[in-house]
Amino acid sequence: MASESQNWVLVVTARTPTNIAVIKYWGKRDEKLILPVNDSISVTLDPDHLCTTTTVAVSPSFDQDRMWLNGKEISLSGGRFQSCLREIRSRASDVEDKEKGIKISKEDWEKLHVHIASYNNFPTAAGLASSAAGFACFVFSLAKLMNVNEDQSKLSAIARQGSGSACRSLFGGFVKWIMGKDKNGSDSLAVQLADEEHWDDLVILVAVVSSRQKETSSTSGMRESVETSLLLQHRAKEVVPKRILQMEEAIKNRDFASFAQLTCADSNQFHAVCLDTSPPIFYMNDTSHKIISIVEKWNRSEGTPQVAYTFDAGPNAVLIARNRKVAALLLQRLLFYFPPNSDSDLNSYIHGDKSILQDAGLAGLKDVEALPPPPEIKDNIPSQKYRGDVSYFICTRPGRGPVYLSDESQALLNPETGLPK
Amino acid sequence: MASESQNWVLVVTARTPTNIAVIKYWGKRDEKLILPVNDSISVTLDPDHLCTTTTVAVSPSFDQDRMWLNGKEISLSGGRFQSCLREIRSRASDVEDKEKGIKISKEDWEKLHVHIASYNNFPTAAGLASSAAGFACFVFSLAKLMNVNEDQSKLSAIARQGSGSACRSLFGGFVKWIMGKDKNGSDSLAVQLADEEHWDDLVILVAVVSSRQKETSSTSGMRESVETSLLLQHRAKEVVPKRILQMEEAIKNRDFASFAQLTCADSNQFHAVCLDTSPPIFYMNDTSHKIISIVEKWNRSEGTPQVAYTFDAGPNAVLIARNRKVAALLLQRLLFYFPPNSDSDLNSYIHGDKSILQDAGLAGLKDVEALPPPPEIKDNIPSQKYRGDVSYFICTRPGRGPVYLSDESQALLNPETGLPK
Structure with a gap:
């Protein structure tokens, strides 16, 4: 890690929508990889009304991966979080922020720890697909932080391993989750059928x-x-x-x-x-x-x-x-x-x-x-x-897909400490 | 009609149980004949607790077929009542009651009218299969009155045309309604699997x-x-x-x-x-x-x-x-x-x-x-x-099949007038 000091914190914030299936996903053919028994189709809901905001941070000063959901620390030890983290880490690339004097090489990511803070603008327990928006945002924000060069569909296949329906939250508008055929799940991913402008009367x-x-x-x-x-x-x-x-x-x-x-x-x-x-x-x-x-x-x-x-x-x-x-x-x-x-x-x-x-x-x-x-x-x-x-x-109404929030005031983690604001 | 007077009334009273399906009947392949899309199996319920009692009467003095349900006159013009009546009438035989001086020949039944009074010992509208017990009793009592020489299964195929599940109320204990194959429905009938003594713990x-x-x-x-x-x-x-x-x-x-x-x-x-x-x-x-x-x-x-x-x-x-x-x-x-x-x-x-x-x-x-x-x-x-x-x-508990009540005091029609008591 060729950084000038060990005190830097690199932060990314993203916002990801929920989605509602209109052709339902019910039943897995592979429990661990979360591979479904059929295709499904969803409508993405406007993130202005229902979304997850997630800030991820990395710093050499962090001594473990940590996560906060709606302000409360939660365990990251679950298999689903670990699957997503592992998949994203394995695709990480070099990152350089000259202004802050940060340089992270591909290999560094295996040793660096992350902090993750996530917030739903709607009740988590109300049965409103909070895990879909949550895992989509988890993967989407980490992918940006770790400079993962994969298209949105490839990311959706990673989010899928957190929560099946999360893969459909990587796109706005109308989205299909293709069940795929591969045993390893690589072709079980989401594609956009039409964007949110296509049918904006709804x-x-x-x-x-x-x-x-x-x-x-x-x-x-x-x-x-x-x-x-x-x-x-x-x-x-x-x-x-x-x-x-x-x-x-x-x-x-x-x-x-x-x-x-x-x-x-x-x-x-x-x-x-x-x-x-x-x-x-x-x-x-x-x-x-x-x-x-x-x-x-x-x-x-x-x-x-x-x-x-x-x-x-x-x-x-x-x-x-x-x-x-x-x-x-x-x-x-x-x-x-x-x-x-x-x-x-x-x-x-x-x-x-x-x-x-x-x-x-x-x-x-x-x-x-x-x-x-x-x-x-x-x-x-x-x-x-x-x-x-x-x-x-x-x-x-039908809404747009994930976006990065460049405005630091919207970050959920303090850019100095990497801890929740 | 070689009867000594036109004032006689011949009366039959019967009691028939309800039944509850344990393998369900849902869907007809023929709406008119009431032929089901699958076999079903039921348990007959003890008529002491849930049953229909029906009295049927015939008299040359009746000028039309009439029916009373729970004391209130109802129309017999519906296709289902008419189907059952027609099927029973077509199988009627000679009847002779020497004591009362009544003699009805096979051919007379086409001209004679019947009165029918039916009573459920449980709420009719409560969703307790009142139509099953009702049509079973309708057919069973008319068959006795008209001296129809058919076994219980053949009668069940007639009751089936009143209400599908009625065919299963022709037997006590455990009953199977065989869906049959014939287009005319002749083999869509009930058979007893076991009587009510077979499994009397339930x-x-x-x-x-x-x-x-x-x-x-x-x-x-x-x-x-x-x-x-x-x-x-x-x-x-x-x-x-x-x-x-x-x-x-x-x-x-x-x-x-x-x-x-x-x-x-x-x-x-x-x-x-x-x-x-x-x-x-x-x-x-x-x-x-x-x-x-x-x-x-x-x-x-x-x-x-x-x-x-x-x-x-x-x-x-x-x-x-x-x-x-x-x-x-x-x-x-x-x-x-x-x-x-x-x-x-x-x-x-x-x-x-x-x-x-x-x-x-x-x-x-x-x-x-x-x-x-x-x-x-x-x-x-x-x-x-x-x-x-x-x-x-x-x-x-599981109960017995239909029975005739010879005790005239249990009849619902006045044996003199043929009208509800």
């Missing part, structure tokens, strides 16, 4: 659903599905390959009707496989079912889909509206059934792009209370309200 | 679950599944045939571990197919899920299954305990989580065989309140109670 509303059940982790859930579900292999081999082709077409043509039909059907089939697992896994609850039924009824009454729904390994609904006008009407419907608790104001009930409230003509709680029942239920029994069953909503 | 607890959602009827639900689920045919062709063989073995050998594993897995897979339907069908709710999780946790902690669960087209849980001791422990667990509302007493909360309360050591509400948490959840968070989520329980 508006995404996430309903964060209150849950009283402890959920099965997706890692153990999908292991149990692979071992016990008699439907999973049929889905992976016979159903998904056709859906992947159809979904690629739907995205290419901005064909919302097909996009919505495929998205909803594939979410439901993923949950069907969970139910076919022994013991059965339930991720959706009565509130999730209610949201599906609101959307299905509305879509049916309109004759053509207005909104698609999809649910990951938890009860939260991700609702994709065909455009902003539809999103405003959707929000009205959702708030009619799921009004905020009287002690929370509307502003804290809608996160992300709050301007959707204006579009929906909702300035305050009074406007919510005055919402009429959706016309499509007119003939039915006076509708029940489900106050308290949704914790909050997030309004967002 | 105790059945039904949890009637409160529901706020309107449910999809099983008729339209299974039509939509056949049309839209990409998993249904795979289930029917690849999964069920093997399970049928395994279930027959399990029943033959009274092998509770296999019986329970198959029963639970098949119930879950049926609901998985419902979820894979477009729009998705949800029959189970959060309470159903909670009951499954209680049973799964207990079975796991015991190392070998103690209780099997199965759910039909609704949220009610049918729980099959390996023996009476296990059933008492099961009731303790269920009442711990689902205590009765304080305004209902224990006696009206447990229907059917109430003596299970003594076996469980529960003399009153105080004993319920004093129940400790099940030992298998000891390490977990203090358990939540779900008071009010179960409407009531029914304790029953």
Whole structure:
């Protein structure tokens, strides 16, 4: 290490989005390398509303690898962190920062330790794919720090070894995770199908659903599905390959009707496989079912889909509206059934792009209370309200892929000490 | 009609059990004849606790076919009633009652009208297979009245045209509905696998679950599944045939571990197919899920299954305990989580065989309140109670098939007028 002093700290900060699968990943053919049993397709969510920010630092003064998540130190000893670290380190190149007088050669990286600080701008435990954004940012920021000369798809194959769906967070817009064929996993990686500008009418509303059940982790859930579900292999081999082709077409043509039909059907089939697992896994609850039924009824009454729904390994609904006008009407419907608790104001009930409230003509709680029942239920029994069953909503849209933040003020580690700010 | 007067009324009364499928029927290959896409197997429930009683009457004074269900006149014009009536009438034989001076020849039956009164000793709308017991009793009692000389399996093929699962209610104990191959449905009928004495250790607890959602009827639900689920045919062709063989073995050998594993897995897979339907069908709710999780946790902690669960087209849980001791422990667990509302007493909360309360050591509400948490959840968070989520329980067991009631006092029609008593 030909550096003038041992006191330097080199820092890189990056921001990486979450993503939501519209053709689902459920089941690994290789547990260790995280190789899936089928391709999957996702939409990247706008990092302005849902993202992970990660700062990585290297310094000869660090005596071990350390990591902080949301300000709290966590262990890096897990196999998944170690896999990503090892893969990135093995591809490291020479780094030189003349201004700071730093010179790191390829071989030095094996001896140098890193500090990593990561922060999610959304609740980590709320089932919002925090591990996808987290591992994507982990790999993306370390790759920059260590001057890894690989394209985004190659990096995605490394992020995949941290968390399968993380590979899809290396790109913005619409992303396909190709399952690949190689035993070593080298061809199991993400590619961009279209960027976030391609279909920018879409508006995404996430309903964060209150849950009283402890959920099965997706890692153990999908292991149990692979071992016990008699439907999973049929889905992976016979159903998904056709859906992947159809979904690629739907995205290419901005064909919302097909996009919505495929998205909803594939979410439901993923949950069907969970139910076919022994013991059965339930991720959706009565509130999730209610949201599906609101959307299905509305879509049916309109004759053509207005909104698609999809649910990951938890009860939260991700609702994709065909455009902003539809999103405003959707929000009205959702708030009619799921009004905020009287002690929370509307502003804290809608996160992300709050301007959707204006579009929906909702300035305050009074406007919510005055919402009429959706016309499509007119003939039915006076509708029940489900106050308290949704914790909050997030309004967002398809978004861009990872970016580096050059502004040092956004770093999570102190550039002098390499410790959390 | 060589009868001495036109004022006679000939009456037959019968009682027919309900049944619960342990390998499920879901999907028709012929809508009109009600021919299924796979075999199914059921357990007949004790008619002392869950049954339909039907009185049928014929008289030259009746000027049309009429029917009363639970005391209320209903229309007989539906295709399913008409199919059963037509099939039975076409097989009618001469009837002679010398005592009453009645003589009806084979040909007379085409001109004579019938009155039918039917009564369920359990709530009709509670999702407890009332149509199965109802159509079985309809066919069974009319067959006796009209002196139809067919064996029970042939009658089951007629009842099948009223409601598919009705064919399995023509026998007690353990029953298989063979899907058959003939286009005309003549070989799609029920056979008894074992009578109710064969495995009389089993105790059945039904949890009637409160529901706020309107449910999809099983008729339209299974039509939509056949049309839209990409998993249904795979289930029917690849999964069920093997399970049928395994279930027959399990029943033959009274092998509770296999019986329970198959029963639970098949119930879950049926609901998985419902979820894979477009729009998705949800029959189970959060309470159903909670009951499954209680049973799964207990079975796991015991190392070998103690209780099997199965759910039909609704949220009610049918729980099959390996023996009476296990059933008492099961009731303790269920009442711990689902205590009765304080305004209902224990006696009206447990229907059917109430003596299970003594076996469980529960003399009153105080004993319920004093129940400790099940030992298998000891390490977990203090358990939540779900008071009010179960409407009531029914304790029953495998039971006998249809019987005729010769005691006229049990008839639902007045033997003088042929009208409801």
